[in-house]
Amino acid sequence: MRMALFGLLVGLVFAAGCEKQTAVIPAEGKAAAPAHGDTILMGTIGDASTLLPVLAADSASGDINGLVYNGLVRYDKDLKMEGELAESWEISPDNLTFTFHLRKGVTWHDGAPFTSADVLFTYHLYIDPKTPTAYSERYKQVDTAEAPDPHTFRVTYKKPLATALISWGFSIHPKHLLDGKDITTSPLGQAPIGTGPYKFVEWLRGEKIVLEANPNYFEGEPYIKRVVYRIIPDPSTMFLELQAGGLDYMGLTPLQYGRQTQTPEFERQFRKYRYPAFAYTYLGYNMRRPYFQDKRVRQALSYAIDKQEIIDGVLLGLGQEATGPFKPGTWPHNPDVVRYGYDPAKAKALLAEAGWKDSDGDGILDKDGEPFRFTIATNQGNDQRTKSGEIIQRRLREVGIDVKLRGIEWASFLKEFINPGNFDATIMGWTIPIDPDGYDVWHSSKTKPGELNFINFKNAEVDQLLESGRRTFDQEERRRIYFRIQEIMAEEQPYTFLFVPDALPVVAARFRGVEPAPGGIMHNFIKWYVPASEQKYAR
Amino acid sequence: MLRYLAKRLLMMLPLLLGITLISFVVIHLAPGEPTDMQTDLNPEASIELKERLRSQYGLDDPLLVQYGKWLGRLARLDFGTSFSQDRRPVLQKIVERLPITILINVLSIGVILAISLPLGILSATRRNSGFDRITTVLVFLGFATPSFWLALLLMDGLGVRMGLFPIAGLKSIGYEYLSWSRQLLDLAHHLILPVFVSAFGGLAGFSRYMRSNMLEVIRQDYILTARAKGLAERAVIYRHALRNALLPVITILGLSVPGLIGGSVIFETIFAIPGMGKLFYDGVMMRDYPLIMGILVIGAVLTLVGNLLADLCYALADPRIRKA
Numbered sequence: 001m002r003m004a005l006f007g008l009l010v011g012l013v014f015a016a017g018c019e020k021q022t023a024v025i026p027a028e029g030k031a032a033a034p035a036h037g038d039t040i041l042m043g044t045i046g047d048a049s050t051l052l053p054v055l056a057a058d059s060a061s062g063d064i065n066g067l068v069y070n071g072l073v074r075y076d077k078d079l080k081m082e083g084e085l086a087e088s089w090e091i092s093p094d095n096l097t098f099t100f101h102l103r104k105g106v107t108w109h110d111g112a113p114f115t116s117a118d119v120l121f122t123y124h125l126y127i128d129p130k131t132p133t134a135y136s137e138r139y140k141q142v143d144t145a146e147a148p149d150p151h152t153f154r155v156t157y158k159k160p161l162a163t164a165l166i167s168w169g170f171s172i173h174p175k176h177l178l179d180g181k182d183i184t185t186s187p188l189g190q191a192p193i194g195t196g197p198y199k200f201v202e203w204l205r206g207e208k209i210v211l212e213a214n215p216n217y218f219e220g221e222p223y224i225k226r227v228v229y230r231i232i233p234d235p236s237t238m239f240l241e242l243q244a245g246g247l248d249y250m251g252l253t254p255l256q257y258g259r260q261t262q263t264p265e266f267e268r269q270f271r272k273y274r275y276p277a278f279a280y281t282y283l284g285y286n287m288r289r290p291y292f293q294d295k296r297v298r299q300a301l302s303y304a305i306d307k308q309e310i311i312d313g314v315l316l317g318l319g320q321e322a323t324g325p326f327k328p329g330t331w332p333h334n335p336d337v338v339r340y341g342y343d344p345a346k347a348k349a350l351l352a353e354a355g356w357k358d359s360d361g362d363g364i365l366d367k368d369g370e371p372f373r374f375t376i377a378t379n380q381g382n383d384q385r386t387k388s389g390e391i392i393q394r395r396l397r398e399v400g401i402d403v404k405l406r407g408i409e410w411a412s413f414l415k416e417f418i419n420p421g422n423f424d425a426t427i428m429g430w431t432i433p434i435d436p437d438g439y440d441v442w443h444s445s446k447t448k449p450g451e452l453n454f455i456n457f458k459n460a461e462v463d464q465l466l467e468s469g470r471r472t473f474d475q476e477e478r479r480r481i482y483f484r485i486q487e488i489m490a491e492e493q494p495y496t497f498l499f500v501p502d503a504l505p506v507v508a509a510r511f512r513g514v515e516p517a518p519g520g521i522m523h524n525f526i527k528w529y530v531p532a533s534e535q536k537y538a539r
Numbered sequence: 540m541l542r543y544l545a546k547r548l549l550m551m552l553p554l555l556l557g558i559t560l561i562s563f564v565v566i567h568l569a570p571g572e573p574t575d576m577q578t579d580l581n582p583e584a585s586i587e588l589k590e591r592l593r594s595q596y597g598l599d600d601p602l603l604v605q606y607g608k609w610l611g612r613l614a615r616l617d618f619g620t621s622f623s624q625d626r627r628p629v630l631q632k633i634v635e636r637l638p639i640t641i642l643i644n645v646l647s648i649g650v651i652l653a654i655s656l657p658l659g660i661l662s663a664t665r666r667n668s669g670f671d672r673i674t675t676v677l678v679f680l681g682f683a684t685p686s687f688w689l690a691l692l693l694m695d696g697l698g699v700r701m702g703l704f705p706i707a708g709l710k711s712i713g714y715e716y717l718s719w720s721r722q723l724l725d726l727a728h729h730l731i732l733p734v735f736v737s738a739f740g741g742l743a744g745f746s747r748y749m750r751s752n753m754l755e756v757i758r759q760d761y762i763l764t765a766r767a768k769g770l771a772e773r774a775v776i777y778r779h780a781l782r783n784a785l786l787p788v789i790t791i792l793g794l795s796v797p798g799l800i801g802g803s804v805i806f807e808t809i810f811a812i813p814g815m816g817k818l819f820y821d822g823v824m825m826r827d828y829p830l831i832m833g834i835l836v837i838g839a840v841l842t843l844v845g846n847l848l849a850d851l852c853y854a855l856a857d858p859r860i861r862k863a
């Protein structure tokens with residue numbers, strides 16, 4: 001019996017060994033010039049939920065929808081606004097009316113022409129109360145929307161809104177396929193039809209999603225013929241797949257980037273990239289707690305925490321200190337704010353000034369007989385946050401603060417702790433949107449249960465700056481506003497801003513034309529190519 | 540016999556009702572709701588939007604009303620539509636995951652039985668021999684080895700370094716272009732590591748059951764009788780002892796019927812296999828109530844049916860029970 005099994009095993013190994021040769025037919029050799037063809041295999045942790053952008057809320061769906069659909073505008077590689085489906089646009093002098101001139105000759109993947117009626121339909125789809133979308137708010141401020149001719153679309157706002165323009169970067173949906181139908185049961189959720197560079201081919205649930213280059217794409221046919229998103233839920237497996245050649249693109253962890261990809265073999269087969277991610281991790285203080293209401297205490301905690309130590313320990317140095325809620329190197333980021341270097345003596349002095357002294361000699365600071373003890377809550381399963389917490393715990397103990405760590409399952413963490421404001425301090429992260437409007441996170445009106453200013457930060461000047469920031473269109477003027485906000489935050493330390501991690505994507509070396517830019521590496525994806533002689537998949 | 544069967548089937552109904560009520564209440568007690576994925580930490584999600592989404596999903600009804608509605612649909616064999624963004628029928632989601640889950644489970648139970656039953660019998664008949672000791676150590680090693688660890692080691696060793704096996708998934712890229720026989724080979728090639736890993740941990744249970752049952756039976760008087768009347772040892776063991784020793788194994792097999800559709804999250808995650816375990820886990824994480832309930836109901840029905848089948852098989856194998 002066991003012999004038979006072994007025989008079967010050997011047979012299968014052998015058979016499959018030959019299999020690889022037939023499945024992968026090397027293409028005919030030519031010079032390393034841009035050539036059409038080949039397939040890129042991308043790894044994704046989670047399966048997509050729906051391929052209708054209006055309903056999708058997860059990143060896997062977002063990645064695919066980004067290749068299948070277009071918006072009117074988008075950010076270019078330098079994070080400046082450029083036209084996509086809109087050739088150009090005008091903004092009225094009062095900043096209230098936006099007129100978009102649409103590209104002519106654009107067609108949907110099914111051949112139907114794209115017109116301003118599709119844009120108008122998409123707008124109505126978003127604001128329809130029957131559409132279960134989380135994105136309706138951004139269009140609620142629109143006063144009127146009209147399509148005066150097939151290639152013009154015009155919206156008027158009640159009040160000027162700085163984020164109005166980029167809100168039209170959202171995917172435009174095809175009217176002729178969705179009009180008058182129930183959006184939640186539309187077949188487009190399973191098989192999307194857009195105007196984008198890639199057409200949908202097939203979706204095997206939990207296994208893969210296949211896209212194919214759109215030969216009629218208005219910016220030219222993409223070089224890479226096929227994009228296959230392979231769903232591989234485990235990061236370790238994904239990394240093994242990459243090494244075995246079963247993936248061409250994935251995001252590495254700091255450990256993989258720093259320790260497991262140094263072999264000459266790996267360097268020959270792959271190109272690694274590294275640039276700051278649009279995200280930061282922070283320690284947020286709940287200001288409903290009396291001991292966090294004194295800003296000297298918050299400043300002291302920031303001095304007591306060694307941020308560089310966290311970056312070295314948790315990210316293996318693959319990240320940088322955060323000084324505020326913006327990404328270093330982008331226009332809203334103020335590089336000159338007060339920094340909180342590691343300085344335990346200063347931390348102790350500030351705490352003493354605020355009345356925290358170790359009067360009973362137990363090593364823990366106390367004030368009015370109450371020892372300085374609090375709990376840092378974070379979500380379970382996020383290794384970087386847990387480790388940061390452990391490092392912070394030790395450093396705070398050194399200045400006499402007793403910290404407990406608590407990891408809680410995500411849904412319970414939000415429902416029981418964050419939303420009702422029922423926590424002392426928390427380690428969490430935010431993504432950094434390209435537009436600096438941080439109204440929802442920092443304005444004092446956003447402190448109700450479930451809103452994002454859950455630390456209860458209230459500062460009248462910040463409120464006023466946030467309000468004018470989102471109504472101002474001039475970038476220089478906005479820069480001044482957000483620079484001032486960062487100065488106040490550096491002084492107030494509502495969060496101890498910990499770090500901005502690096503994004504660490506890796507791409508198989510046969511792909512050329514990859515061009516790192518402030519916007520990442522995916523901005524020119526349709527220009528990536530594999531020289532004909534190196535193409536791996538013939539079909 | 541028929542009356543017995545009807546009675547057993549009838550008794551299942553209140554049991555099933557109780558199971559569904561308890562699970563329905565329990566999953567709704569867990570903090571978080573299906574709409575959270577869209578609204579949590581989303582700067583654009585206003586409180587009013589959250590309320591609107593809740594009412595669209597019918598989450599603003601009292602819990603018992605929700606249960607009543609769900610039960611009403613279930614009575615018409617309608618499992619409802621999933622609360623995840625795709626809003627597809629729950630049954631469809633389950634059915635597309637079933638074949639691969641059942642395939643892997645049947646294969647691995649097959650491998651387990653094929654190896655562990657002979658192993659158990661041999662260990663019992665050669666009790667305390669070198670063979671017995673070595674297999675004992677081996678099967679317990681398998682039992683104690685974490686499957687994710689073994690899987691990653693095998694993937695790294697046999698997959699990445701030696702290139703013998705594919706790492707994850709069930710099909711090669713370009714599977715669609717292969718002939719059906721090549722497709723079958725490709726699938727089998729992808730299945731070897733997963734089936735091996737899932738079977739390896741299961742050897743201990745069955746081989747130990749088999750061994751202890753066998754030891755128990757060998758001590759019985761009728762085995763002594765069989766030996767006394769001069770039967771060959773072969774006949775004693777395989778004709779007289781084995782049939783009796785297999786009885787408890789049947790029970791365990793019956794109990795593993797629901798296990799056929801239940802996958803393991805860890806295992807499926809490591810091998811990137813879209814099976815039931817991952818479906819259920821993701822459903823729970825997203826609080827996709829209709830999907831969770833659908834899988835629980837099917838699991839409950841199969842458990843009850845599996846029990847019944849085990850009892851029936853018992854009766855078939857053992858005339859004493861048939862008469863009583």
